[in-house]
Amino acid sequence: xxxxxxxxxxxxxxxLLSIGLALLIAFILLLVHQYVxxxxxxxxxxxxxxxxxxxxxxxxxxxxxxxxxxxxIGTVLLSPRIKGGALYHADGRRLAAAGEGNFPLSLxxxxxxxxxxxxxxxxxxxxxxxxxxxxEDVLIEGGKVGTLLLRVSFSSLYWRLLEYALGVLGIAxxxxxxxxxxxxxxxxxxxxxxxQLEQLAFYDQVTGLPNRRLxxxxxxxxxxxxxxxxxxxxxxxxxxxxxxxxxxxLGHEAGDKVLMMIGERMTAVLRLGDVVGRLGGDEFxxxxxxxxxxxxxxxxxxxxxxxxxxxxxxxxxxxHVGLSIGVVLLAADDHDPSVLLRRADMAMYVAKTHGKNxxxxxxxxxxxxxxxDLELEAGxxxxxxEGGRGLWVAYQPxxxxxxxxxxxxxxxxxxxxxxGRQVSPSEFxxxxxxxxxxxxxxxxxxxxxxxxxxxxxxxxxxxxxxxVNFSPRQLLSGSGVVQRFCETLVLFGEPVGRFExxxxxxxxxxxxxxxxxxxxxxxxxxxxxxDFGTGYSSLGYLKRFRxxxxxxxxxxxxxxxxxxxxxxxxxxxxxxxxxxxxxVVAEGVETQEQAQFLQACGxxxxxxxxxxxxxxxxxxxxxxxxxxAVAS
Numbered sequence: 001x002x003x004x005x006x007x008x009x010x011x012x013x014x015x016l017l018s019i020g021l022a023l024l025i026a027f028i029l030l031l032v033h034q035y036v037x038x039x040x041x042x043x044x045x046x047x048x049x050x051x052x053x054x055x056x057x058x059x060x061x062x063x064x065x066x067x068x069x070x071x072x073i074g075t076v077l078l079s080p081r082i083k084g085g086a087l088y089h090a091d092g093r094r095l096a097a098a099g100e101g102n103f104p105l106s107l108x109x110x111x112x113x114x115x116x117x118x119x120x121x122x123x124x125x126x127x128x129x130x131x132x133x134x135x136e137d138v139l140i141e142g143g144k145v146g147t148l149l150l151r152v153s154f155s156s157l158y159w160r161l162l163e164y165a166l167g168v169l170g171i172a173x174x175x176x177x178x179x180x181x182x183x184x185x186x187x188x189x190x191x192x193x194x195x196q197l198e199q200l201a202f203y204d205q206v207t208g209l210p211n212r213r214l215x216x217x218x219x220x221x222x223x224x225x226x227x228x229x230x231x232x233x234x235x236x237x238x239x240x241x242x243x244x245x246x247x248x249x250l251g252h253e254a255g256d257k258v259l260m261m262i263g264e265r266m267t268a269v270l271r272l273g274d275v276v277g278r279l280g281g282d283e284f285x286x287x288x289x290x291x292x293x294x295x296x297x298x299x300x301x302x303x304x305x306x307x308x309x310x311x312x313x314x315x316x317x318x319x320h321v322g323l324s325i326g327v328v329l330l331a332a333d334d335h336d337p338s339v340l341l342r343r344a345d346m347a348m349y350v351a352k353t354h355g356k357n358x359x360x361x362x363x364x365x366x367x368x369x370x371x372x373d374l375e376l377e378a379g380x381x382x383x384x385x386e387g388g389r390g391l392w393v394a395y396q397p398x399x400x401x402x403x404x405x406x407x408x409x410x411x412x413x414x415x416x417x418x419x420g421r422q423v424s425p426s427e428f429x430x431x432x433x434x435x436x437x438x439x440x441x442x443x444x445x446x447x448x449x450x451x452x453x454x455x456x457x458x459x460x461x462x463x464x465x466x467x468v469n470f471s472p473r474q475l476l477s478g479s480g481v482v483q484r485f486c487e488t489l490v491l492f493g494e495p496v497g498r499f500e501x502x503x504x505x506x507x508x509x510x511x512x513x514x515x516x517x518x519x520x521x522x523x524x525x526x527x528x529x530x531d532f533g534t535g536y537s538s539l540g541y542l543k544r545f546r547x548x549x550x551x552x553x554x555x556x557x558x559x560x561x562x563x564x565x566x567x568x569x570x571x572x573x574x575x576x577x578x579x580x581x582x583x584v585v586a587e588g589v590e591t592q593e594q595a596q597f598l599q600a601c602g603x604x605x606x607x608x609x610x611x612x613x614x615x616x617x618x619x620x621x622x623x624x625x626x627x628x629a630v631a632s
Contacts, residue, residue: 050136061146069096084151101151207263215277234297237344240282241322301359322357346370394614408465450492452617459621479519496524554588561597
């Protein structure tokens with residue numbers, strides 16, 4: 001901001017200099033105008049006086065009356081503009097003279113005449129800057145009877161100009177003083193307005209930190225400094241984890257206070273020369289100077305995460321947020337701040353996808369991954385915008401462990417790109433969650449399942465139950481997501497009891513998710529906990545949300561029955577579930593030995609490649625018809 005203040009100061013000084021120069025030029029032009037007009041007026045008055053004096057001296061010249069001529073010439077000295085005068089006959093002889101002027105005795109050249117004095121007398125009127133000679137012929141009835149010479153002075157004109165200049169300066173001084181005092185309040189208001197405009201233009205109104213515009217300018221200066229001084233510097237792109245929960249639960253006023261406290265804590269961690277700014281929303285940026293080793297940048301990132309990890313004192317309850325940080329080391333050949341911010345944003349994105357509340361340095365691998373995710377996001381958006389083109393649903397059979405009858409199927413979304421390439425759900429589902437497309441994708445999946453059920457029904461196959469995966473991100477939509485699902489089922493004429501939604505254990509722990517889960521139960525949907533045993537196992541949550549099914553993760557099934565620990569875990573889960581009247585599904589069943597062990601320990605449902613791979617609706621119809629066992 002010193003640069004901004006210096007620029008404003010220079011601008012003000014230039015304005016004052018321009019105004020002063022304009023006033024000086026105007027003052028000089030005014031003086032010149034007064035001088036020209038005053039001198040012209042004085043010359044005209046002198047000629048008028050000379051004519052009058054000549055007329056009064058005509059008789060004296062005709063009668064050669066020296067006394068009268070002397071008296072007449074003497075009267076000219078009463079005028080401050082005339083310093084001396086002389087009256088000459090027509091033949092050039094001097095009749096009378098008075099005052100200054102060193103007038104010669106004759107206007108005709110003679111040997112004993114003062115040549116210097118003659119040289120000073122012009123043959124006609126001539127004026128200098130200060131003095132001059134005025135020559136006027138004395139005429140009677142058109143005939144010349146003599147000559148009048150006057151020595152004139154313009155000093156009175158200069159005195160008047162000086163008085164005029166002093167008067168103008170005095171008036172101008174008084175006027176400027178009065179104007180300055182009268183406009184002082186206005187200037188103060190304008191100064192405050194300029195400060196407010198500057199604050200609005202360059203600083204965030206919530207945190208008081210530099211905004212994105214000023215931060216990018218500081219980043220540009222940092223790049224120039226790195227190129228010039230070869231000092232190490234780093235850029236940190238910071239996103240506040242779980243800030244939306246604070247806004248939604250406590251309100252925007254509390255959210256603003258949280259942002260302000262976050263800014264204060266980050267500033268406290270940094271050194272005096274470092275820069276922190278709010279880039280918008282819950283995103284911040286930091287410029288670190290002189291970091292030396294990259295590990296120093298990592299230390300600052302850890303310190304920030306630790307500082308923000310301390311609960312924030314908000315009312316009525318404290319708030320807990322974290323930071324996901326992307327770090328970019330500035331190089332001497334970097335020139336574009338927007339490119340660096342984009343790279344830091346990419347690194348932050350990777351940090352967030354790795355569990356949040358951490359940091360990552362930008363690398364070429366990150367760039368490749370993020371570009372791939374952006375390409376997937378664009379393709380997925382286009383596919384959903386075109387009614388799900390390329391998307392389809394595969395169904396993996398679920399069989400009763402005791403009877404082998406088909407009791408349901410799990411609906412698994414699949415995506416085939418226009419180029420024919422199959423994209424794994426493990427690739428595009430996280431992208432959909434990160435890009436905010438998961439709700440739209442979930443709505444499409446449910447609608448497509450309803451269409452597929454109609455097709456299978458036409459093939460004489462009636463699925464007793466369909467399990468549909470439900471992302472924890474869909475919980476952010478609130479209970480409205482359940483209402484949409486019910487409307488979809490009504491539209492296709494499908495019963496609510498046929499559908500079961502699978503959630504991970506972590507979804508049960510989501511803040512605000514309880515409202516959605518209770519809405520599921522109230523609507524008549526059953527809930528299944530997917531990958532049970534890999535997350536936060538809580539019997540209290542199972543009871544609270546009236547979970548109807550647990551799916552044992554395939555990592556516990558893979559080495560059955562030879563792995564004693566996994567066998568013990570599976571047996572315990574089955575026994576616990578039976579005691580709670582919860583159905584157990586084992587997924588990832590690939591061998592007969594696994595199936596026999598699960599059947600022996602009392603598992604209810606089996607799912608895996610041994611029993612059937614995920615397949616299209618038409619293939620599922622063929623599969624069911626071939627097995628001759630469809631649950632009613």
